[in-house]
Amino acid sequence: MKFGALYISDYYPERYKSASHYYGEMMEQIQYEEELGFDSVLFAEHYVGGYAFPSPPVFAAAVAQKTKRIRLGTGVTLLPLNNPIRTAEEYAMVDVLSDGRLDFGVGRGVLKSEYDLFDINESESQGRFHESLEIILQAWTQETVSYAGKYYKINEVVALPKPVQKPHPPIWAACAVTPESFVWAGQKGFHPMTVPFAYPKHEDLKSKLDLYWAASKAAGHDPKTVEVMGAYHLSVADTDEEAHALGREYFTRYWKFFAGLDQKVAWKSSDYKEYKGGLSKLFGNASYEDLDQGDCVIFGTPERCTRRLQRAEKDFGLTYAIFEINFGGFPHKEAMKSLEMFAKYVMPNFK
Numbered sequence: 081m082k083f084g085a086l087y088i089s090d091y092y093p094e095r096y097k098s099a100s101h102y103y104g105e106m107m108e109q110i111q112y113e114e115e116l117g118f119d120s121v122l123f124a125e126h127y128v129g130g131y132a133f134p135s136p137p138v139f140a141a142a143v144a145q146k147t148k149r150i151r152l153g154t155g156v157t158l159l160p161l162n163n164p165i166r167t168a169e170e171y172a173m174v175d176v177l178s179d180g181r182l183d184f185g186v187g188r189g190v191l192k193s194e195y196d197l198f199d200i201n202e203s204e205s206q207g208r209f210h211e212s213l214e215i216i217l218q219a220w221t222q223e224t225v226s227y228a229g230k231y232y233k234i235n236e237v238v239a240l241p242k243p244v245q246k247p248h249p250p251i252w253a254a255c256a257v258t259p260e261s262f263v264w265a266g267q268k269g270f271h272p273m274t275v276p277f278a279y280p281k282h283e284d285l286k287s288k289l290d291l292y293w294a295a296s297k298a299a300g301h302d303p304k305t306v307e308v309m310g311a312y313h314l315s316v317a318d319t320d321e322e323a324h325a326l327g328r329e330y331f332t333r334y335w336k337f338f339a340g341l342d343q344k345v346a347w348k349s350s351d352y353k354e355y356k357g358g359l360s361k362l363f364g365n366a367s368y369e370d371l372d373q374g375d376c377v378i379f380g381t382p383e384r385c386t387r388r389l390q391r392a393e394k395d396f397g398l399t400y401a402i403f404e405i406n407f408g409g410f411p412h413k414e415a416m417k418s419l420e421m422f423a424k425y426v427m428p429n430f431k
Contacts, residue, residue, distance in 0.1 A: 081430040084120035084402040091132035095409035105412045114150040116423035122155035129341045137170040144178035153183030160208035168219035172243045180244035187254030220248040266295030273309045280374035307399045314403035315379040316421040327379040330408030382425030
């Protein structure tokens with residue numbers, strides 16, 4: 081199993097002295113993650129709601145200059161909100177500057193307020209998402225790009241630079257809730273990025289992944305080439321009580337922040353029927369106890385964290401676990417300690 085970190089951090093001015101402090105803590109954590117043997121670090125893209133992370137390629141380029149081995153990825157790039165040629169060129173530049181360390185995670189996003197900000201109708205999200213990725217793959221693998229779609233029209237554009245990795249960087253597709261996302265990712269042969277905290281009952285996520293594997297098999301893809309990623313929150317300590325006391329406090333803060341992001345602007349598009357009622361309905365109904373009992377958070381002693389990941393490995397075929405470690409303003413010192421304990425006592429059980 082591989083391990084990485086995911087930065088989709090909520091920003092609290094009272095917690096961080098400045099934006100420099102906020103980004104500086106992340107950079108220090110990432111450099112330590114590389115030292116400890118973590119495989120990757122992924123960055124999310126957001127523009128509204130209380131995040132302060134609008135440009136993953138800018139931060140990834142900075143990280144590339146301060147690291148040597150750890151892979152740099154997105155979790156995820158919001159394709160419908162960006163011009164595909166610009167996206168292709170920016171991330172190809174990251175791949176070049178990192179000597180071929182880019183993992184490209186893609187998704188549509190779930191915040192209507194972000195679509196409103198860019199004056200894009202959320203009902204167009206799926207079409208724009210699929211067209212955008214087709215263009216990006218052309219830009220990375222062909223000398224010129226020509227495309228005539230419903231949303232994008234491009235004529236003989238030379239997109240530069242080209243990525244170092246051939247034919248292109250690995251593609252990871254967000255598979256969060258909608259069955260269609262699992263089926264589509266399977267058909268395309270992309271690696272699935274899952275969100276286990278949306279599934280307190282393991283059988284629910286397993287049934288969605290069954291859709292992925294069926295579609296992948298029907299399309300003729302080799303299952304041995306696929307990695308299954310799951311995103312978790314992490315809090316490791318000497319005792320379960322200590323890990324939960326710390327984890328619960330900051331996870332509860334993050335949970336309220338996340339579930340309330342779109343309470344004022346609920347989705348109306350049929351493309352997002354699973355999100356009817358907003359994120360508060362989709363994710364907010366599960367209690368902390370539900371998530372803990374469902375092994376949806378990796379909180380506890382190293383032994384307990386190991387058992388939880390072993391269960392996910394068995395139930396989901398999980399091969400790649402990535403962790404949010406600075407959720408809810410989680411203290412930097414405690415995050416560093418948690419990373420160290422995980423690397424020292426949990427990772428050896430899987431490597």
